[in-house]
Amino acid sequence: MMDIKERLGTLKYDVDKEYAHITVDEKICEKCPHHFCVMACPAQCYTLQNGKLIFNYEDCVECGTCSIACDQGSVTWHYPKAGKGVIYKFG
Amino acid sequence: MLKMAVMIKQVPDSQDITIDPVTKTLNRTQARNIVNPPDMNALEAALQLKDKYGGEITVITMGPPMADSALLECTSRGADKAVLVTDRVFAGADTWPTSFTLATTAEYLGGFDIIFCGEETTDSSTGHVGPGIAEFLGVEQATYIHSIDYQDPYFIVEREIEGAVETLKIGKPAVVTVVLNANNPRRPTLKRKIEAFRKGVTTITNKELKLRPECVGLKGSPTVVKDMKTMVDKPKDTVKIGPEEITKVVEVLYQRGIVKC
Amino acid sequence: MSDFDAIVVGAGNAGSSAAIYMASKGLNVLLVDRADPPGAKNLSGGVLWGNDLAQILPKWQSEAPLERFINNKKLGFLTEKSSFMLDFKTQIFEENKVGYTVLRSKFDPWLAKKAKEAGALVIPGITVESLAIKDRKVIGIVESGDTITADVTLLAEGVNARLAIEAGLKRPLRDSDVSLGIKEIIKLSPQKIEDRFNLKNNSGVASEYILGFLGELNVGGFLYTNKDSLSLGVVVPMENLRENGITHSYDLIEMFKEHPSIAPLIEGGQVAEYGAHLIPEGGLEMMPKLYGNGYMILGDAAGFAFSNGLVLQGMNYAILSGIKAGETAVEAKLRNNFSEQSLSAYEEKLNSTYVLKDLKTFKDIRKVTNNPMMYNTYPKLLESIMLETLWERGQPKKKIRDVLSSCASNLNMGRIKTLREFYYIYRRM
Numbered sequence: 001m002m003d004i005k006e007r008l009g010t011l012k013y014d015v016d017k018e019y020a021h022i023t024v025d026e027k028i029c030e031k032c033p034h035h036f037c038v039m040a041c042p043a044q045c046y047t048l049q050n051g052k053l054i055f056n057y058e059d060c061v062e063c064g065t066c067s068i069a070c071d072q073g074s075v076t077w078h079y080p081k082a083g084k085g086v087i088y089k090f091g
Numbered sequence: 092m093l094k095m096a097v098m099i100k101q102v103p104d105s106q107d108i109t110i111d112p113v114t115k116t117l118n119r120t121q122a123r124n125i126v127n128p129p130d131m132n133a134l135e136a137a138l139q140l141k142d143k144y145g146g147e148i149t150v151i152t153m154g155p156p157m158a159d160s161a162l163l164e165c166t167s168r169g170a171d172k173a174v175l176v177t178d179r180v181f182a183g184a185d186t187w188p189t190s191f192t193l194a195t196t197a198e199y200l201g202g203f204d205i206i207f208c209g210e211e212t213t214d215s216s217t218g219h220v221g222p223g224i225a226e227f228l229g230v231e232q233a234t235y236i237h238s239i240d241y242q243d244p245y246f247i248v249e250r251e252i253e254g255a256v257e258t259l260k261i262g263k264p265a266v267v268t269v270v271l272n273a274n275n276p277r278r279p280t281l282k283r284k285i286e287a288f289r290k291g292v293t294t295i296t297n298k299e300l301k302l303r304p305e306c307v308g309l310k311g312s313p314t315v316v317k318d319m320k321t322m323v324d325k326p327k328d329t330v331k332i333g334p335e336e337i338t339k340v341v342e343v344l345y346q347r348g349i350v351k352c
Numbered sequence: 353m354s355d356f357d358a359i360v361v362g363a364g365n366a367g368s369s370a371a372i373y374m375a376s377k378g379l380n381v382l383l384v385d386r387a388d389p390p391g392a393k394n395l396s397g398g399v400l401w402g403n404d405l406a407q408i409l410p411k412w413q414s415e416a417p418l419e420r421f422i423n424n425k426k427l428g429f430l431t432e433k434s435s436f437m438l439d440f441k442t443q444i445f446e447e448n449k450v451g452y453t454v455l456r457s458k459f460d461p462w463l464a465k466k467a468k469e470a471g472a473l474v475i476p477g478i479t480v481e482s483l484a485i486k487d488r489k490v491i492g493i494v495e496s497g498d499t500i501t502a503d504v505t506l507l508a509e510g511v512n513a514r515l516a517i518e519a520g521l522k523r524p525l526r527d528s529d530v531s532l533g534i535k536e537i538i539k540l541s542p543q544k545i546e547d548r549f550n551l552k553n554n555s556g557v558a559s560e561y562i563l564g565f566l567g568e569l570n571v572g573g574f575l576y577t578n579k580d581s582l583s584l585g586v587v588v589p590m591e592n593l594r595e596n597g598i599t600h601s602y603d604l605i606e607m608f609k610e611h612p613s614i615a616p617l618i619e620g621g622q623v624a625e626y627g628a629h630l631i632p633e634g635g636l637e638m639m640p641k642l643y644g645n646g647y648m649i650l651g652d653a654a655g656f657a658f659s660n661g662l663v664l665q666g667m668n669y670a671i672l673s674g675i676k677a678g679e680t681a682v683e684a685k686l687r688n689n690f691s692e693q694s695l696s697a698y699e700e701k702l703n704s705t706y707v708l709k710d711l712k713t714f715k716d717i718r719k720v721t722n723n724p725m726m727y728n729t730y731p732k733l734l735e736s737i738m739l740e741t742l743w744e745r746g747q748p749k750k751k752i753r754d755v756l757s758s759c760a761s762n763l764n765m766g767r768i769k770t771l772r773e774f775y776y777i778y779r780r781m
Contacts, residue, residue: 036594088456
């Protein structure tokens with residue numbers, strides 16, 4: 001099975017280093033009963049490390065899945081600004 | 092009021108350039124065209140001077156008609172005028188006629204107090220054109236600067252040299268070249284983009300510049316590219332390591348001062 | 353006086369089609385997209401049925417960057433070890449080339465360029481922050497603190513519909529509204545593609561699959577041929593992914609790729625791009641009010657997409673909704689009336705097209721496409737029927753009737769219940 005990191009490596013990003021278009025509220029995540037975001041996110045932006053939710057926005061493909069997957073109100077979701085973020089070469 | 096110019100180039104995004112597995116040549120056809128990245132730092136340096144002291148910024152490029160989108164990127168960020176220098180006779184130029192043509196354009200546009208360039212382009216990496224323009228115009232220059240201020244009639248620039256930062260005072264008019272990541276280029280806004288796209292770009296051809304055809308383009312280029320070999324990275328050995336080894340790696344990097352905690 | 357007659361947010365199929373229509377009728381149009389080049393963030397399975405495109409771009413078949421025309425549709429039921437394929441290939445598709453595979457990063461910038469050529473001002477690389485609303489009327493858009501005004505704003509912002517939702521013009525999305533689509537572009541030489549899929553002269557195949565080997569997961573798969581690549585992907589309803597709760601969405605596509613009937617088709621291919629996108633599948637349930645004072649909602653943002661297991665479409669719905677919104681805006685401009693009442697013509701127009709007719713006809717289709725039996729039982733039933741009838745094992749042969757009843761009872765399918773199920777599906781498909 002091809003590793004997800006390797007597959008994400010095929011994508012082109014223009015990462016906005018100054019603005020995270022998605023943020024999570026760690027306090028809410030601590031109490032989350034399911035962490036469904038970890039299963040749902042197709043870009044492995046959400047991972048659990050020793051029970052703690054770790055989020056990074058750099059690999060995000062801007063699909064919107066996490067904004068629906070999170071029913072605890074932790075995810076604040078926007079699109080990146082000014083053309084930053086994922087740039088599909090094929091689409 | 093400062094009269095400023097920024098010289099830019101449209102280049103293929105190096106992230107998009109692939110190596111054809113069969114012919115081993117660079118494949119640029121799929122590449123998105125962008126503004127040469129250090130040129131964006133040059134533009135930002137000019138915009139910051141304008142914010143502080145007022146003035147007018149003209150952004151100039153020599154290239155094919157499709158390079159207009161690169162100019163619009165710059166006017167979308169606050170440059171006032173965009174000039175596209177384009178003519179069949181200018182095609183195929185190396186850095187000598189490029190500098191010559193751009194210097195002549197600057198004179199044709201009435202001259203500038205200061206001309207900004209990026210340190211070099213990502214697609215040819217010569218760093219010639221900024222200094223070339225300065226020489227053709229016979230004005231002072233400072234290369235590889237990361238900051239600039241203005242104290243009439245001087246510019247105060249800082250450039251990093253091995254182990255130190257050098258501060259120079261150079262007289263007006265001047266040419267400076269700005270290093271990559273010297274600053275954070277601002278984002279365009281929709282309002283500015285609408286204005287920029289509506290205003291469009293002014294085109295200058297050799298009808299205006301009246302340069303002798305043997306001095307420009309391919310004919311005026313003293314260098315000839317004899318051969319181009321593509322360097323293919325040999326696949327590196329990868330070693331998969333676990334969490335314990337990662338700690339050790341970080342420790343070593345920390346001890347050598349490569350990472351700071 | 354507004355800055356523009358119309359602002360279109362989003363340069364996908366819906367937005368660009370609307371912009372092309374309005375600009376070609378002389379309206380002063382702004383088309384703004386968050387990607388640069390416009391459309392570079394768009395992703396879809398990749399089959400475009402272009403009938404409607406001919407209304408605004410009669411020469412689309414010769415001008416657009418298209419991959420292969422579809423003359424072969426397949427539907428496959430996969431179990432762990434078997435595949436049962438329905439394979440329909442027709443000269444009629446070849447004579448009426450309207451279905452093509454496309455790569456959106458090539459197709460969408462082309463469509464946006466057509467909007468520019470028609471006279472629209474196309475601004476890429478800008479993310480609109482919010483709608484400008486005054487006296488309960490949408491008067492334009494806001495970005496970096498600036499308000500850009502228009503008589504009418506067309507929201508073609510895609511499935512996530514942030515502007516519409518944040519302005520309260522659409523309710524937030526729920527699990528039941530969407531499926532998650534995950535896709536890979538797999539590079540393969542044209543020669544290999546043509547040999548493996550029995551293609552020639554730029555013809556192509558579009559295959560949809562029911563993945564009957566993933567336990568309780570209701571996953572559909574697709575495999576389309578492009579010129580020198582394959583578009584391969586999976587679609588899983590968000591509801592179902594949550595119920596399951598133990599599978600990483602990104603592993604599903606790998607499971608599909610490893611299936612014995614898929615692996616040989618992609619062998620030697622290089623994954624050139626990975627991607628994911630939400631698919632609006634909630635139909636009428638998720639459809640917002642399509643118009644109001646100074647605005648209309650188009651394409652995915654309105655929930656215009658259709659899937660019944662046999663076909664999976666959205667781009668054609670987007671294009672037609674774009675054209676109809678464009679017509680409405682042009683007529684509203686003639687009346688100089690952009691009120692809710694004036695723009696209600698948009699919904700009336702859609703009512704007389706397949707866009708809303710299909711959503712109404714198939715309003716219960718999700719009960720079929722999300723029916724667990726469709727995934728965890730029927731593919732196995734087909735497999736066991738095939739094995740019983742085609743596998744010579746030195747056993748006395750059975751009549752079809754007896755094969756059916758023994759296969760069904762092996763899968764604990766009661767006769768009455770099964771008949772009722774089939775009737776249910778038959779009624780809704």
